[in-house]
Amino acid sequence: MSFSIGIVGLPNVGKSTLFKALTKKEVEISPRPFTTINPNIGVVSVPDNRLKKISEIVKPEKITPTTIEFVDIAGLVKEAHKGAGLGNQFLSHIRSCEAIIEVVRVFEDPKVEHVSGKIDPERDIDIINIELLMKDTESCERILKKLKKKRDKKLNTLEKIQQGLFEEKPIREIDLTEEEKAQIKEFQFLTEKPIVYLLNKDSDKINVEEFEKKLPSSLNLNLKLEKEITELTEKESEELELKAELDKIILACYNALNLITFFTIAGGKETKAWTVKAxxxxxxxxxxxxxxxxxxxxxxxxxxxxxxxxxxxxxxxxxxxxxxxxxxxxxxxxxxxxxxxx
Ligand SMILES: Nc1nc2c(ncn2[C@@H]2O[C@H](COP(=O)(O)OP(=O)(O)OP(=O)(O)O)[C@@H](O)[C@H]2O)c(=O)[nH]1
Ligand SMILES: [Mg+2]
Missing domain, CATH: 3.10.20.30 (Beta-grasp domain)
Known part of the structure; x- marks a missing residue:
């Protein structure tokens, strides 16, 4: 089983383009919003030089990297938590992922419709965050109702979370003890999942430097180029150093999830990398x-x-x-x- 990362964002921001660049899978990409409806799922090898170095001395018959899974999810829009644009279904796809990579549109292109009119990454991030917060608030209320009847010991933790959400704090930013975190694990709250922002820009015309500083973890990528590299051979893309950019994204997600890698050598037959939570x-x-x-x-x-x-x-x-x-x-x-x- 691989850990899975949900690719989330407004429609038409380049989520499927990112997915294709990462997984090399053929998926539908188009300049009209809501191109993706059913999630695309793909598995990606986690780049790791250590595995290569270990293999140089072990000389195994087989070398197997560890993997993580990416899920390309349909675009979210305002009011998704109330079901707008099939929102509820999409939110449930996010629920089953362990982390989120949020693609944010910073590229200008009159041929690609922008669902909220004009380029404004800060506003777009807010829209998504609010939808996820609202959905968690709703889930939290529903869970609290049930727990109150049973006088469950998780009650205090849920009330603490409800208060945080009320103050518009994503759950990942609420100060919770390890025990409290364990108590709420089963609920798979959306704003508890670690998040990495990916700013998709294809020119330096729009300056987002100031805004970027405010984000906890962000990366930049020109997905227009990435789309082209999926048509290149492995060697060509390495020469263009674009593969390195994609590797950076994979590693950022891996780190956001707080994952670590260990290796096995199977008596010299196979060197293999494996993933566990730190x-x-x-x-x-x-x-x-x-x-x-x-x-x-x-x-x-x-x-x-x-x-x-x-x-x-x-x-x-x-x-x-x-x-x-x-x-x-x-x-x-x-x-x-x-x-x-x-
Ligand atoms: N100019 C430009 N176009 C881009 C860039 N990245 C993606 N696109 C284009 O934007 C359009 C939408 O890309 P998709 O990857 O389908 O977007 P999506 O977020 O998956 O969209 P939905 O599935 O509809 O939610 C496509 O025509 C892409 O070619 C970019 O960096 N610059
Ligand atoms: Mg798509």
Whole structure:
């Protein structure tokens, strides 16, 4: 299972263009709003030089990067939370994603209709944020009603969230303890999901520098160009350094999700990268590979990837005493190479 990122934004801002550039999948792209109705789903390899370096010494038959999933969702409009423009259905597609990348239109093009008239990234971000906030407010009220009847212990947390939403704070900005966060996980609130903004601009005519500084995490991309690179070969796009731009987006999403990567080498047959949430324990990481690795976990041997490279191979690393034997409570670190014992 891959972690999934929802591509969100107003209609006609370049969401499908981004999706196509990332996944190389053929999807419908057109200058008329609401081109995408059903979500497009695609899986993307997470670029990682460490995997390449590990493979250079392990020389496996197969190298498998880890992946994340992108979901290209229909455009949201004002009042979507009340169902405008099929809004409710689209919001439920966002609900099932773990993070959001919001595409914001900064390009001018008379051939591509702008649903709110003119270029104004700040206003557009507000429109989307308000819709997500309203939807969460509505969900929160509904949940509270049910919990009140049952006098559920989550009540206090939900009331705290309701208050925050009332002050127009996205849930990700409300100060919650780890316990409170765990309590609300099941509700999949929209404004709790981490968000990365992608400003889609194709010229420097419109200056958004000041505005950009206010955003917590933002990236720039000229999707018009990206669309063209999907028609180039891998090599050509590398030469144009455009691939690097797309890699940046993938990594920004990966980081926003607070994900880390560990590696396995399967006795030298296959080097493989895997994804877990930061803070995962060793058996939890094993569970990503196979449920047996979690349920029947006994111990694991672990080495940071750089140390393995320095040792030259697994056997030598063991001789040097660099393999650490860890138990159930070990927290996996980004870049660990792990061999599970079950
Ligand atoms: N000039 C210009 N056009 C762009 C740029 N990015 C995308 N477009 C064009 O904008 C139009 C809309 O792009 P899409 O990717 O279909 O937009 P979308 O956000 O998926 O739209 P919906 O599915 O309708 O919500 C297409 O004609 C694209 O070619 C850009 O950076 N500059
Ligand atoms: Mg689209």
């Amino acid at each position: 803070g995962a324990t060793c058996p939890e990481a094993g569970g990503v590979i196979h449920s047996d690795f979690e349920e029947r976990f006994i111990k694991a041997e672990v080495i940071p990837w750089e140390k393995l490279i320095e040792a030259g191979d697994w056997k030598r690393a063991r001789e040097l005493g660099w393999l650490k034997v860890v138990g159930r409570n070990y927290q996996v670190q980004d870049g660990d190479v792990i061999e599970f014992k079950i």
